[in-house]
Amino acid sequence: MTTLLYLHPSSLEHDTGPGHPESSARMRALMAMLEREERKGALVGVERREPPRATREQLERVHTGRYVDAVLGAEPVSGYVRLDPDTVMSPGSGEAGLRAAGAAVAAVDALIGGEADNAFCALRPPGHHAEAERAMGFCLFNQVAIGACQALEVHGVERVSIFDFDVHHGNGTQHTFEREPRVQYLSTHQWPLYPGTGAREEKGVGNIVNRPLPAGTGSGEWRRVVEADILSAIDAFAPALIMVSAGFDAHRADPLAMLELVEGDYAWVTARLLELAAQHAGGRVVSVLEGGYDLSALANSALAHLNVLREV
Numbered sequence: 001m002t003t004l005l006y007l008h009p010s011s012l013e014h015d016t017g018p019g020h021p022e023s024s025a026r027m028r029a030l031m032a033m034l035e036r037e038e039r040k041g042a043l044v045g046v047e048r049r050e051p052p053r054a055t056r057e058q059l060e061r062v063h064t065g066r067y068v069d070a071v072l073g074a075e076p077v078s079g080y081v082r083l084d085p086d087t088v089m090s091p092g093s094g095e096a097g098l099r100a101a102g103a104a105v106a107a108v109d110a111l112i113g114g115e116a117d118n119a120f121c122a123l124r125p126p127g128h129h130a131e132a133e134r135a136m137g138f139c140l141f142n143q144v145a146i147g148a149c150q151a152l153e154v155h156g157v158e159r160v161s162i163f164d165f166d167v168h169h170g171n172g173t174q175h176t177f178e179r180e181p182r183v184q185y186l187s188t189h190q191w192p193l194y195p196g197t198g199a200r201e202e203k204g205v206g207n208i209v210n211r212p213l214p215a216g217t218g219s220g221e222w223r224r225v226v227e228a229d230i231l232s233a234i235d236a237f238a239p240a241l242i243m244v245s246a247g248f249d250a251h252r253a254d255p256l257a258m259l260e261l262v263e264g265d266y267a268w269v270t271a272r273l274l275e276l277a278a279q280h281a282g283g284r285v286v287s288v289l290e291g292g293y294d295l296s297a298l299a300n301s302a303l304a305h306l307n308v309l310r311e312v
């Protein structure tokens with residue numbers, strides 16, 4: 001049993017400037033955690049891979065050609081360029097975005113090709129706020145959506161479920177698929193909160209499940225909602241691939257939001273998703289890192305997630 005762990009040094013080069021929460025310190029915290037675990041011999045079953053860059057064709061299944069040109073063309077030679085109030089590019093940001101998207105694609109290819117059981121793409125920047133033609137919320141390219149499109153268009157996968165447990169709603173992912181019945185998008189998120197989408201009434205063509213949660217929601221209520229409304233909907237949809245927008249900013253220590261999850265909740269939901277994947281999807285789960293801004297909560301939560309993935 002193998003878990004693929006996608007990492008790339010370009011995630012360290014994408015520099016969002018002083019004081020920005022989505023900083024390369026996030027990736028250094030993840031790398032330090034992985035090195036510590038590897039020294040202990042604790043990452044049995046994990047195979048590290050470097051992703052290729054996403055191709056233009058792969059990007060343009062989600063984004064317009066004009067947008068891809070605009071993002072890659074905006075990368076500065078030095079200093080910073082701001083694409084929106086929160087979304088910054090530095091030298092190296094284009095490469096980081098292409099590798100992050102390429103990881104989701106490569107993970108989908110590898111799992112459908114039977115090379116491994118599941119995969120965790122631990123790259124930055126995150127992606128779920130990126131729209132077809134707009135960078136926002138720290139995101140350049142929507143890697144989870146690009147990965148799902150690879151499954152649909154290249155591999156002929158008939159149904160993909162994407163569970164987004166980042167504390168923010170994945171507006172870009174929802175908008176990509178809200179008229180695409182082959183993809184089910186499900187999200188738990190704090191409400192009200194950035195980006196303002198994700199009302200319960202937003203249902204797409206019956207393929208969107210939003211569960212906004214008030215600030216202060218903790219483990220018990222979150223698990224109840226996930227069990228009753230998210231996991232049951234995935235079970236009914238019977239996906240051939242499960243993808244995860246794995247943001248760890250619903251953790252109680254996170255500085256950007258006010259849900260109260262802990263590491264054990266991420267381990268629990270990972271185990272439940274693997275059970276559903278075993279029933280419907282040949283075990284295939286592709287998880288893509290999104291947010292998570294308290295450095296130790298991010299590292300510990302990602303480790304809890306990875307440890308369940310590798311212990312299938």
Ligand SMILES: [Zn+2]
Binds near residue numbers: 247291
């Ligand atoms: Zn987030």
